[in-house]
Structures are given as structure tokens and as C-alpha cells.
Amino acid sequence: MTQPDAHTELPLKITAYSAVTCLGRDRAAHVEALKSGRSGLAVCEYPDVPFDCYVGQVTGIENDPFPSQHSAFDNRANRLAMAGLTSDDFAEAVATKIARYGAQRVGLVIGTSTSGVERLEAAYRSRQEDDPLPAEYSLRHHNDYQAVAAFLQDYLRIEGPSYTVSTACSSSAKAIVDAGQLIQAGICDAVLAGGVDSLCLISLCGFEALQLVSRKPCRPCDVNRDGLSIGEGAAFVLLERDASEGVRLSGAGESSDGFNMSTPPEDGAGAQRAMRTALKHARLRPEDIGYVNLHGTATPINDAVECAVVADTLGTEVPVSSLKGAVGHTLGAAGAVEAVLCLIALEEGIVPGNTGLETLDPRIACAVSSAPQKRKYHHSLSNAFGFGGNNCSLVLSLT
Amino acid sequence: MMLSGFIDGAVVYGPGIGSWEAFCALIDGAQWTSTADWQPEPQCLPSRQAKRLSPAIRLALAAAEQIAPLLPPDAGWVFASSTGEGETLNVILKALCTPEMLVQPLRFQNAVHNAAAGQWSIAAGLTGPMTCIAGFDQTVGCGFLKAAMQVKLEARPVGLVLYDVPMPVPLDEKRPLDLPFAAALAISPSASSGTSLPFDCVSSYGPVTPPASEIGDVLCRTRNPVARCVPLLELLATGSVGTVTLGLHGGAALDVRIGRP
Known part of the structure; x- marks a missing residue:
């Protein structure tokens, strides 16, 4: 079964984007970081984490102003979202589209894995066992999956469909x-899509329980890689139907492994299906892809499986790298954060480096881009794979 | 473009509602009896293995496996749940209150919102796309919209599984819903049998359709957001032609028009 070619018949232009990560809060900071290959990972100072690690924390977010009219939504995830709106005037770009199309024709889809759960963690940890939760704690505004989308919808006054994808x-x-x-179906004329996930104890202690957290800054594709570094961030794209020049979403592929909740099958068949579908959807040949952003979590199994699949699907010539040595694994936000970094790299003619790499794993047959290179290319493929064997590959293009 | 397709079948599953036929009888006025200790019992896993999974996962698996015979192996699946894995979340949060802060690895990997979809893909050996949607009280409208888009734009049959279970103490006070309840639909781009019902849907802003039956009222009063699909199920159960308006956020809604087979 194949997906139709509607994306190519109906180009989906990305008319605005923004990203907030440990590397910085605007495009200029991310351009500089992609050019220099620096890492934003730092020793974890997130409160109460009972082990040592490095994290990609957006520092100072807790001291930012938060709009008082929406204070019910004030949590770390929504603070990241707010930073994403103020970054590079993204909120103004959304307002322009609302003015052009009408609020009812603008939609909103947000990806998150933990939403504002850090407020709930604090509520649990500050109560006596078996006490009720504090009266002022609102599930709907914090740990509910829709809490970030609900804040954005209220704040931006979007009246089209709004929902959360959580895979x-x-x-x-x-x-x-x-x-x-939503645009192809004619439901919306413009859609804000993106991802938001904050550091929280559940993610940190959960990945630690799986023995997947490195004690050092993570080293994707390195022979000595020993786990991931968790990050946080917010990234948004504004999609529209538009055939003019610029960056666009040109293809997507989704699949399931149907194998294991937290480990991919050795043959990476699910990841390969996602990548092949995305390529076919974008009507591109393997050699058209100029850069592959690996999911590249820096766990021993994941990187080996993914690189083998990339080599088999796209060949061993195309430069590949993982951005997680720079921004950490931003979990539910990773797909959007890394897509935005790919868009910046496309526009700036940068093949991103693989920050953190010291000695390439000799079993990896891909052309890992160890340091940033200047090179113009037109198409990149970005992978995001999740628990439950849930795979998604995006093809991003520059005309 | 008009979002359109065919509904090939429906499943309803919850306490005192073991099958689609049972639901149809309830619509017709049969007596509903719900037992408080009811547990979902999926058949796709050995019972010992199933018992290790959360009530939400077991409920979703039981609904998914009942609709699965109407779908091809490469169908897409949309799992929609407002609250997801509340029980697992509570267990992990309590563990984080202990000095050691030790989280059980299996608990953590099953805490994600897509735990049910992941377990279903593993149990059934499915390799197609799986999307997991949440939309608070409008989860039904959001899930149906996504499934309808996938059917139309990917020309692919889709299994839509809607499920929510009550939250454990102390989360239940903050998100009260009184009854575990699931529904599932098999939706396809072309009619697969003589009983497939054609539908199309358009965005609207009209008031949401209330339930027409007594059992529908009862289910909606449980505050389980999945019950918001009951008006659509009522239309399917009676085989009538008509329009149901499902709610979305921001004042938006979706008019789903069901036609004759």
C-alpha cells in the first residue's frame, strides 16, 4: 500500500519556524551552533535528579515572564512553548495567517510525550502520602496531553482544529x-505544528531505569557510546499551501516495528519502511537526499540498526549525523526540533556535524559527518523513532 | 477535497456492553447492568501476560482485536485516548516520592500514551502507521478527524480505537470519569461489503449532537470522553441516514454525514 502523491501535487510550504533548545532561543543561535558544531549539553542541575548525567536544558526558562491572562497554564512545557512563540517573531507569523485566512481556518497539532507533568511531579512529592492533590493543581492545564495545545490555542486565538499527537x-x-x-484535506489553510517536551523526573529516572542514560555528554555513532543525554525544547513550523520558493515538507513515511516496546528489531525493517515511504512520497531517488538527520540516540543498539538501514536505503555516500550530541534527546519534541534544525541547515548550506563523536564505530558503514561542512543541497531526510516501535521519517526540501 | 469513506463496522466495549449487538440492544431499550469490578479481557495475549498490562491497555487491546477482522494487515491505526496511562503514571509518580526514586523499567516503557498502540502492534504483528491522539474532552472528534484524513489522503483502511478508563486515586479527583469505555471503527476508502455505510465529513461550528437514547445519556453522564462518540454509534446502530456533529476544540466541530449502503 502506498501513500498518494498529494504532497508533491500540493506543496506544503513552511512559511515560518522557530526552535528553542539548549543551544539557544532563536535562529541566529542555532545557525552559529550548526556552523561551529558546539554542544549545548551541560552537567545536570535539574532539581532532585538522583544520579549524575548531562542534559540539554533551556536555562532560565523558569524566570521568563509568562502571560498573566494564561497563568493557569504556567508550567515548564508551556514556558518552553511560550519561548518558541517569542522566538524570531513566530507568534506574529501566526497572527498574520489568522488575519489572512480567519481564525477558524488555522489549525494546531502538537507532539508531546509528557506535557506539563513536571508540575504534577512536584504536587506528588510535596504532599503527604495518601493526601489528595492540592486544590490549586489543575490536570487539564498541566499534565493532560492537550495542555500545551490548549495553551497555544488560547494564547494565539486559533479556532480551527487542535489536537495532540503522543507517540x-x-x-x-x-x-x-x-x-x-489538515491542509491537504481542506480543513485548514495554515497549521501550526510542532513539539514541546520539558525535562522532568519521569523521563530522566525512566530512561535511567532502562540503563539508557550516559554519564557523559552523549556520543552518537561513537564506538564508545553508552547512552543518551536527555534534552528539552520547543519547535514550531507553520505550514501552508503555497508553491513559491523556500523550504517545504515534501514527504513523510510512518510505520510500526510490531516488535518490542523499547528496542528495534535487528533488521530495522520498520525504520526502513518509514524512510522508503517518505522518499517515495516525496518522489525522490535515494541519491537526491543531501543529508540524513539520524534519530541517533547514542544507545549502542539504536545507532547501529539505524545506520545499517540508512546505508541500505540511501547508500553509504550521503552524509549523515545525529544532532543529539548538540541538543540532547528532546523526546516528544525531537521530531520538530530536529526538523527545524534541518531547515536551517538547508537554508544555510550546512551539513551538520555529529557533535560528541570521537571515534567512529567501525561497524557503522554510513558517511558520518563528524564536523560541520559547508555544502548546498536540496533535500534532507529526518528520522524520529519512538517507544512502541513507532517510526516517522520526514523529507524536507529547499526550492 | 471532501473527506469521505466507508464505515465497515463498529465495536463497543465496556461494563455490561460486551459486543456491538449488545450495544444495539441497549439502544433499543434493553436493561443495562454494569458491574463495578468489571475488567477488560483481551484475547490476543495469554491472560497472564495481559494481567501485567494496565487497564487502559487491556481495554484498547480488547476493542482493537474485535474490529481487526474487518481490516487488512497493512491498515493504519489511530488510537485516541484523553487520559492514556493514568494508572502507570500514578505508580511512577509514587515511586518518585521514595528516597531511591527507582522506576520499574517495564512501567516506564508502558507509561507512554502510545503504550496501547505499541502493545497492539506487537500482539498483532502490525507494521503500518500508528498514530495516537489526545484531545481532552474532544478526543473523539480529534481521533475521527485524523482517521478520516488518513483514509482519504493515504487511500488506506484505518482502525480507529477510542478508549479511556477511570483515573486512580488521587488523579481521579482532578479528572473524574466513572466508567471504562471503548469503541472502535473500521473505516475504508471503498466499500468492503454490502453493509458498509458511506460517510463524508466537513468542518462546521454547529452544536454537538446529543445522544438520542437513554443508554447514550447514561454513558455521557459517566464523563468518559469516549462516550461522545455515542451519537455516531447510535446512527450506525439504527442504519439511518443522518448527520452527527462531533466536537473539536476552539469552537470547531465536524459534521459526519452517514448515507445509505
């Missing part, structure tokens, strides 16, 4: 797919 670490890549579908 662990592929969440926001799939949110971008759904945003495209």
Missing part, C-alpha cells in the same frame, strides 16, 4: 505529518 519520541514528527494532512 513518545516520534510525536512531533507525526504532528507535522498531521498538520500537512
Whole structure:
């Protein structure tokens, strides 16, 4: 079964984007970081984490102003979302589209894995056992999956459809797919899609329980890689039906492994299906792809499986790298954060480096881009794979 | 473009509602009896294995496996749930209150919103796309919209599984819903049998359709957001032609028009 070619018949232009990560809060900071290959990972100072690690934390977010009219939504995830709106005037770009198309024709799809759960963690940890939760705690505004989308909808006064995609670490890549579908289906004229996930104890202690958290800054594709570094962030894209020049979403592929909740099958068949579908959807040949952003979590199994699949699907010539040594694994936000970094790289003619890499794993047959290179190319493929064997590949293009 | 397709079949599953036929009888006025200790019992896993999974996962699996015979192996699946894995979340949060803060690895990997979809893909060996949607009280409208888009734009049959279970103490006070309840639909781009019902849907802003039956009222009063699909199920059960308006956020809605087979 194949997906139709509607994306190519109906180009989905990305008319605005923004990203907030440990590397910085605007496009200029991310351009500089992609050019220099620097890492934003730092020793974890997130409160109460009972082990040592490095994280990609957006520092100072807790001290930012938060709009008082929407204070019910004030949590770390929505603070990241707010930073994403103020970054590079993204909120103004949305307002322009609302003025042009009408609020009812603008939609919203957000990917998140934990929403504002950090407020609920604090509520649990500050109560006596078996006490009720504090009266002022609102599930709907914080840990509910829709809490980020609900805040954005209220704040931006979007009146079109709004929902949340939550498929662990592929969440926001799939949110971008759904945003495209809302436009293709004629439900919306413009859709804000993106991902938001904050640092929280559940994610940190959960990945630690799976023995997947590195004690050092993570080293994707390295022979000595020993796990991931968790990050946080917010990234948004604004999609529209538009054939003019610029960056666009040109294809997407989704699949399931049907194998294991947290480990891919050795042959990476699910990941391969996602990549092949995305390529076919974009009507591109393997050699058209100029850069592959690996999901590249820096766990021993994942990177090996993914690189073998990339080599088999796209050949061993195309430069590949993982951005997680720079921004960490931003979990549900990863698909959107890394898609935006790919868009910046396309526009700036940068093949991103693989920050953190010291010695390439000799079993990896791909052309891993160890340091940033200047090179113009027109298409990149970005992978996001999540728990439950949930895979999504996006093809992003520059005309 | 008009979102359109065919509804090939429906499943309803919850306490005192073991099958689609049972639901149709309830619509016709049969007596509903719900037992408080009711547990979902999926057949796709050995019972010992199923018991290790959360009530939400077991409920979703039971609904998915009942609709699965109407769908091809490469169908897309949309799992829509407002609250997801409340029980697992509560267990993990309590563990984080202990000095050791030790989380059970299996608990953590089953805490994600797509735990039910992942477990279903593993149990059934499915390799197609799986999307997991949440939309608070409008989860039904959001899930149906996504499924309808996928059917139309990917020319692919889709299984839509709607499920929510009551939250455990102390979360239940903050999100009260009184009854575990699931529904599933098999939706396809072309009619697969003589009983397939054609539908199309358009965005609207009209008031949401209330339930027409007594059992529909009862289910909606449980505050389980999945019950918001009951007006659509009522239309399917009676085989009538008509329009049901499902709610979305921001004042938006979706008019689903069901035609004759």
C-alpha cells in the first residue's frame, strides 16, 4: 500500500519556524551552533535528579515572564512553548495567517510525550502520602496531553482544529505529518505544528531505569557510546499551501516495528519502511537526499540498526549525523526540533556535524559527518523513532 | 477535497456492553447492568501476560482485536485516548516520592500514551502507521478527524480505537470519569461489503449532537470522553441516514454525514 502523491501535487510550504533548545532561543543561535558544531549539553542541575548525567536544558526558562491572562497554564512545557512563540517573531507569523485566512481556518497539532507533568511531579512529592492533590493543581492545564495545545490555542486565538499527537519520541514528527494532512484535506489553510517536551523526573529516572542514560555528554555513532543525554525544547513550523520558493515538507513515511516496546528489531525493517515511504512520497531517488538527520540516540543498539538501514536505503555516500550530541534527546519534541534544525541547515548550506563523536564505530558503514561542512543541497531526510516501535521519517526540501 | 469513506463496522466495549449487538440492544431499550469490578479481557495475549498490562491497555487491546477482522494487515491505526496511562503514571509518580526514586523499567516503557498502540502492534504483528491522539474532552472528534484524513489522503483502511478508563486515586479527583469505555471503527476508502455505510465529513461550528437514547445519556453522564462518540454509534446502530456533529476544540466541530449502503 502506498501513500498518494498529494504532497508533491500540493506543496506544503513552511512559511515560518522557530526552535528553542539548549543551544539557544532563536535562529541566529542555532545557525552559529550548526556552523561551529558546539554542544549545548551541560552537567545536570535539574532539581532532585538522583544520579549524575548531562542534559540539554533551556536555562532560565523558569524566570521568563509568562502571560498573566494564561497563568493557569504556567508550567515548564508551556514556558518552553511560550519561548518558541517569542522566538524570531513566530507568534506574529501566526497572527498574520489568522488575519489572512480567519481564525477558524488555522489549525494546531502538537507532539508531546509528557506535557506539563513536571508540575504534577512536584504536587506528588510535596504532599503527604495518601493526601489528595492540592486544590490549586489543575490536570487539564498541566499534565493532560492537550495542555500545551490548549495553551497555544488560547494564547494565539486559533479556532480551527487542535489536537495532540503522543507517540513518545516520534510525536512531533507525526504532528507535522498531521498538520500537512489538515491542509491537504481542506480543513485548514495554515497549521501550526510542532513539539514541546520539558525535562522532568519521569523521563530522566525512566530512561535511567532502562540503563539508557550516559554519564557523559552523549556520543552518537561513537564506538564508545553508552547512552543518551536527555534534552528539552520547543519547535514550531507553520505550514501552508503555497508553491513559491523556500523550504517545504515534501514527504513523510510512518510505520510500526510490531516488535518490542523499547528496542528495534535487528533488521530495522520498520525504520526502513518509514524512510522508503517518505522518499517515495516525496518522489525522490535515494541519491537526491543531501543529508540524513539520524534519530541517533547514542544507545549502542539504536545507532547501529539505524545506520545499517540508512546505508541500505540511501547508500553509504550521503552524509549523515545525529544532532543529539548538540541538543540532547528532546523526546516528544525531537521530531520538530530536529526538523527545524534541518531547515536551517538547508537554508544555510550546512551539513551538520555529529557533535560528541570521537571515534567512529567501525561497524557503522554510513558517511558520518563528524564536523560541520559547508555544502548546498536540496533535500534532507529526518528520522524520529519512538517507544512502541513507532517510526516517522520526514523529507524536507529547499526550492 | 471532501473527506469521505466507508464505515465497515463498529465495536463497543465496556461494563455490561460486551459486543456491538449488545450495544444495539441497549439502544433499543434493553436493561443495562454494569458491574463495578468489571475488567477488560483481551484475547490476543495469554491472560497472564495481559494481567501485567494496565487497564487502559487491556481495554484498547480488547476493542482493537474485535474490529481487526474487518481490516487488512497493512491498515493504519489511530488510537485516541484523553487520559492514556493514568494508572502507570500514578505508580511512577509514587515511586518518585521514595528516597531511591527507582522506576520499574517495564512501567516506564508502558507509561507512554502510545503504550496501547505499541502493545497492539506487537500482539498483532502490525507494521503500518500508528498514530495516537489526545484531545481532552474532544478526543473523539480529534481521533475521527485524523482517521478520516488518513483514509482519504493515504487511500488506506484505518482502525480507529477510542478508549479511556477511570483515573486512580488521587488523579481521579482532578479528572473524574466513572466508567471504562471503548469503541472502535473500521473505516475504508471503498466499500468492503454490502453493509458498509458511506460517510463524508466537513468542518462546521454547529452544536454537538446529543445522544438520542437513554443508554447514550447514561454513558455521557459517566464523563468518559469516549462516550461522545455515542451519537455516531447510535446512527450506525439504527442504519439511518443522518448527520452527527462531533466536537473539536476552539469552537470547531465536524459534521459526519452517514448515507445509505
